[in-house]
Amino acid sequence: MATRILIPTPLRPYTDKKDAVDAEGATVGEVLVDLTKKHAGLKSHLYNEQGKLRSFVNVYLNDEDIRYLQKEQTPVSAGDTLSIIPSVAGGAQ
Amino acid sequence: MSVLTEKELPRLSNDEIKRYSRHLIMPEVGIDGQRLLKAGRVLCIGAGGLGSPAAMYLAAAGVGTIGIVDFDVVDFSNLQRQIIHGTPDVGRSKLASAKDRLHAINPHVDIQTYETALSSENALELFEPYDVILDGTDNFPTRYLVNDACVLLGKPNAYGSIFRFEGQASVFATKNGPCYRCLYPEPPPPGLVPSCAEGGVLGVLPGVIGVIQATEALKLIAGIGEPLVGRFLIYDALRMRFRELKLRKDADCPVCGTHPTVTKLIDYEQFCGIHPATPEPAAASRTSATEITPLELKVRLDRGERVRIIDVREPNEFQINRIPGAELIPLGDIPRRYVELDVEEELVMQCKVGGRSAKAADFLRSVGFKRVLNLTGGILEWIDKVDPTQPRY
Numbered sequence: 155m156a157t158r159i160l161i162p163t164p165l166r167p168y169t170d171k172k173d174a175v176d177a178e179g180a181t182v183g184e185v186l187v188d189l190t191k192k193h194a195g196l197k198s199h200l201y202n203e204q205g206k207l208r209s210f211v212n213v214y215l216n217d218e219d220i221r222y223l224q225k226e227q228t229p230v231s232a233g234d235t236l237s238i239i240p241s242v243a244g245g246a247q
Numbered sequence: 248m249s250v251l252t253e254k255e256l257p258r259l260s261n262d263e264i265k266r267y268s269r270h271l272i273m274p275e276v277g278i279d280g281q282r283l284l285k286a287g288r289v290l291c292i293g294a295g296g297l298g299s300p301a302a303m304y305l306a307a308a309g310v311g312t313i314g315i316v317d318f319d320v321v322d323f324s325n326l327q328r329q330i331i332h333g334t335p336d337v338g339r340s341k342l343a344s345a346k347d348r349l350h351a352i353n354p355h356v357d358i359q360t361y362e363t364a365l366s367s368e369n370a371l372e373l374f375e376p377y378d379v380i381l382d383g384t385d386n387f388p389t390r391y392l393v394n395d396a397c398v399l400l401g402k403p404n405a406y407g408s409i410f411r412f413e414g415q416a417s418v419f420a421t422k423n424g425p426c427y428r429c430l431y432p433e434p435p436p437p438g439l440v441p442s443c444a445e446g447g448v449l450g451v452l453p454g455v456i457g458v459i460q461a462t463e464a465l466k467l468i469a470g471i472g473e474p475l476v477g478r479f480l481i482y483d484a485l486r487m488r489f490r491e492l493k494l495r496k497d498a499d500c501p502v503c504g505t506h507p508t509v510t511k512l513i514d515y516e517q518f519c520g521i522h523p524a525t526p527e528p529a530a531a532s533r534t535s536a537t538e539i540t541p542l543e544l545k546v547r548l549d550r551g552e553r554v555r556i557i558d559v560r561e562p563n564e565f566q567i568n569r570i571p572g573a574e575l576i577p578l579g580d581i582p583r584r585y586v587e588l589d590v591e592e593e594l595v596m597q598c599k600v601g602g603r604s605a606k607a608a609d610f611l612r613s614v615g616f617k618r619v620l621n622l623t624g625g626i627l628e629w630i631d632k633v634d635p636t637q638p639r640y
Contacts, residue, residue, distance in 0.1 A: 163413040163483075164446070167579030173486070195582050210435040217492050239481065239492065241431040242410040243387045244296075244448060 157185045157230050160237045168195035182215060183226030185236060200238070212239045249283050249470030250403060251378045256282040257311070263355055267309050280469040281309060285355075287468035290314040290377040292365055292393055294341040296453030297383030297407045299331035301461040305381075306349040306356045308465055313349065314359040314377060317341045324640070328450040365389055367512035370396040379464045381405045383457060387434040388515035394419060394427035395512055398503045403474075405463040407456040412449040412484040414456035417475050417494060418463050420503065424476035429497040434519045452484050537608065539595055539620040541629040548572075556595045557588070558626075559607045568637040570597060570629055578603045581610055590616050597622040597629075599640075 156176040161169045169175050170193075177192060179185035186207075190197040202208050213220045214237040220228050230236070259267070259281060270276040276284075287310045291298040294317040305313055319341045321332045329341075336344035342360040349358050361373060365384070374380055374396050382393045382404050390408075397404040397420035404419040406427065419426045459480065466472045479492040502509040539547075547554055556573040558565055565575045576584050578598070588594060594616065596604035601624050608621045622629070630637045 163411045167577070173483075195579065208435070209433040210431050212430065214492050217490075219493065219495065222493075222495055237481075237490070237492070239415075239479070241387070241435060242408050242413070242415065243390050244385055244409045244446075 155180070155230075155232060158235045159185065159189055160235060162238055162240055164240055164242065165196060165199055165238065168199065169193050180229060181226065182213060182220050182223075182228045182230060182236065185230060186213070186226070199240075210241045213237070214239060250467045251283065251286055255286075257285050258282070259285065260355075263309070266353070266355070270308070275471050276469060280471065283469050284309045284465065285311040287379070288312040288314070288377045289379045289381055289464050289468070290316065290374060291381045291383060292316050292389070293383040293385065294329075294331060294345040295319070295325070295383060295385065296328045296409065296448065297457040297460060298381070299329045299345070300454045300457035301381055301383060301405075301407075301464070302345060302349060303331055303352060304458055304461040305464060306353045306358075308461075309353065310356065310465070310468065312357045312359060312377075314361065314373075315342055315345055316361045316363065316365050316373060317345075318362055318364050328448065328453050330454070365392060367392060367515065370512060371400060374400055374402055377402065379403050379405055379467050381407075381460050381464055383407060383453075383460070388519045388521060390427060391434060391518060392512065392515045395502050395509060398426050399511070403467055405460040405467070407453075407460040409448055409452050409456050411446055412452055414452055414459075414482040414484070416456055416459045416463075416480045416482070417478060418467070421467075421474065421476050423496065425494050425496040426500060426503040428502050429500045430479065430494055432497075432501070436520050449484055452482075455482060455484070537619070537621060538623050540623050541632045544570075544595060544622060544629075545633045553593075554595055555588075555592055556597055556622075557604075557607070558597050559604050560598050560626075564599065564640070567640050568626055568630065570626060570634075573597060578607050581607050585611060585614060585616075588616070591618070593618040593620070595620045595622050598625045600625040600627055 156178055158174055159177055160174050161172060166173060177185045177188040179188050190200060200207060200211055215223060215228055216235055267281050270281050271278055289305055289310050291302050294315050302313055302315060321336045321339050321341055321344055323337055325332060326334060331348045332344045342362055346358045346360055349356060363369060370392055380393060380397050380402055384390060393404060403421045406419050407416045463475050466474055477494050479494045481490045498505050501507060556570055558569060558573040558575050559578040561577050562575060596608045596619060598604040601621060605621045608619045611619045627639060630639055
């Protein structure tokens, strides 16, 4: 089952400039692993050296932060959308 | 309920009543709401992309005191989006330029300017007299500093952030609401997230986000509507789409949680992994075995040496200016396209100022390239030192 993943602007260079891509998996973790298989350049941006999701990248299942669901074990169902929301700092310059 | 419940409200003059009549005839604002705005004090951190439209609307709306913290000078490259400044202001201090413009919009407003870099030493004192802080800064250390100072003082932070054509907004650090650290406990390591100077920004984007921040500041002061608390607004200008994500107060948050570990302002440069700049040695002696200066590159090219220059900027930047003979492979394509390069060949990696090309050089070395040099200062230093005929951006 494919899940739609919305890709934020800073990470689009690693998804051939696409703003949304599909990946397979039954849980958020599986979908993200499949995503980084299909788009290898994303891996170092989403995971740290220990293979943990980076703390400045938030993942939302629909409008809910997965940290407040079952984190990467959160099951995904048909029609769900995953969003990757990294911190950005721009404003003044 | 307004954030300034305990203040004695000022009266409105006849001139002010005429000026604010479109507010006064709305029951949601009315005379009382306008008096709250007049008593209100908003501190804008930065008079740049976000601070420009925010401060202009706050002044027009009649917020009684607007403070601005900035230490920058107006540059031509600001004018594409920082609409508080005009062409004749180039070279002036942003504060002087902003003050003139805001007074022209509304002479009834008191404009306080602070020509300083916000720091852990001055933040609490600067924030103290204000009711709402409007964070329009451009870097992570200042973002965390503004957040922590707002939490410690119990002042709401009308937050906005932009990158290319995507913006984020929320209201942090209200009494029961989440703070920026609840959303992002830690900053990204330096260099992993590009800045606007590096990544670019659509000129109208800070207009939308800055005005959302100003809207939230006005609502907090007038005590009307539903503030953007516990909600994270994401705006994609290209798709023209707003999305709202839920944001929760983290009980374990180091600054606003139940057992805070951050109880005073810290060293935010260090927190964000930025080490204090060491004094730069003279250009001639600076080059290490992994770097080359534009002048050294020029000397070698003039001698007819074979040096392959790889420009890792984006194609649209390559159209603006380039070093003769440079080949374009954007940074994002390097992991896929490095096979086009020869591991034994000498390569000079180059970008706009040297940051992206350093990353590309590190990557190439990690996959076995032996002779990779980074051009220090990028094409901008090349233009300064070697070829001033080319345009800068």
